[in-house]
Amino acid sequence: MTSPPRGRFISVEGIDGAGKSTHLAWLTDYFLNKGISLIQSREPGGTGLGEKLRALLLNDAMSLETEALLMFASRAEHLAQVIEPALSRGDWVLCDRFSDATYAYQCGGRGLDKTKFTALEQWVQLRDRGLIEPDLTLIFDVPLEVSQARMATSRVLDRFESEQQDFHARVRAAYLERAEQNPQRIRVINANRSVVEIQSELAEIFADYE
Numbered sequence: 001m002t003s004p005p006r007g008r009f010i011s012v013e014g015i016d017g018a019g020k021s022t023h024l025a026w027l028t029d030y031f032l033n034k035g036i037s038l039i040q041s042r043e044p045g046g047t048g049l050g051e052k053l054r055a056l057l058l059n060d061a062m063s064l065e066t067e068a069l070l071m072f073a074s075r076a077e078h079l080a081q082v083i084e085p086a087l088s089r090g091d092w093v094l095c096d097r098f099s100d101a102t103y104a105y106q107c108g109g110r111g112l113d114k115t116k117f118t119a120l121e122q123w124v125q126l127r128d129r130g131l132i133e134p135d136l137t138l139i140f141d142v143p144l145e146v147s148q149a150r151m152a153t154s155r156v157l158d159r160f161e162s163e164q165q166d167f168h169a170r171v172r173a174a175y176l177e178r179a180e181q182n183p184q185r186i187r188v189i190n191a192n193r194s195v196v197e198i199q200s201e202l203a204e205i206f207a208d209y210e
């Protein structure tokens with residue numbers, strides 16, 4: 001029996017308050033309306049164990065090394081339990097953050113040595129056919145003052161969201177650096193526009209996807 005074609009793996013990224021959740025909800029409906037069999041998940045999290053790690057990561061003080069290791073522990077479980085089985089079945093995976101977030105937050109924001117990031121990425125994501133990475137990553141990009149204003153009206157801040165401005169500035173710069181290094185995989189979306197304008201760009205990007 002032949003196996004189904006591998007599903008597509010799409011991740012969504014951005015600094016806190018960029019509007020990621022808003023666009024994820026819209027993208028999920030958009031793909032389901034196209035008849036695509038899709039799971040939506042998130043990192044850190046996405047499994048029973050991953051959600052417990054998420055609660056620790058978002059709330060408890062810890063060293064940078066511990067933070068990076070727990071992000072990748074959550075990712076290892078998520079890949080094994082959710083992402084790889086879904087892609088093998090032919091389902092698409094729409095993921096709220098993946099390893100670009102570790103590059104942006106832990107390396108960019110907190111100063112984790114990039115060789116440590118690469119070692120963890122290889123350990124957790126390397127398979128016979130190469131590194132498991134999203135086929136496409138969308139980075140929703142906004143200036144800091146816009147993200148801060150959006151967060152101020154919408155939530156109680158967690159451990160990352162309540163970091164200082166310069167932390168968020170470094171995270172944003174690291175996302176943009178990562179996009180420059182991976183132009184074939186990563187698209188930067190100007191999210192400092194109306195939701196309708198952004199959705200119309202998303203519909204253009206995914207018009208041919210089926």
Ligand SMILES: Nc1ncnc2c1ncn2[C@@H]1O[C@H](COP(=O)(O)OP(=O)(O)OP(=O)(O)O)[C@@H](O)[C@H]1O
Nearest residue numbers: 016017018019020021022023150154191193194195
């Ligand atoms: N383009 C936009 N223009 C104006 N307001 C927006 C826009 N996109 C999102 N918002 C609002 O900004 C706030 C934050 O949006 P959202 O929760 O989607 O972003 P996020 O913080 O990136 O997501 P997450 O919770 O996953 O970190 C919400 O109140 C949302 O309605």
Ligand SMILES: Cc1cn([C@H]2C[C@H](O)[C@@H](COP(=O)(O)O)O2)c(=O)[nH]c1=O
Nearest residue numbers: 016043044071097098101102105160161
């Ligand atoms: C995967 C991942 C996430 N983070 C940070 C980024 C966010 O502040 C939170 C997750 O919250 P969200 O509302 O779901 O965006 O976690 C990180 O620092 N490193 C990572 O690898």
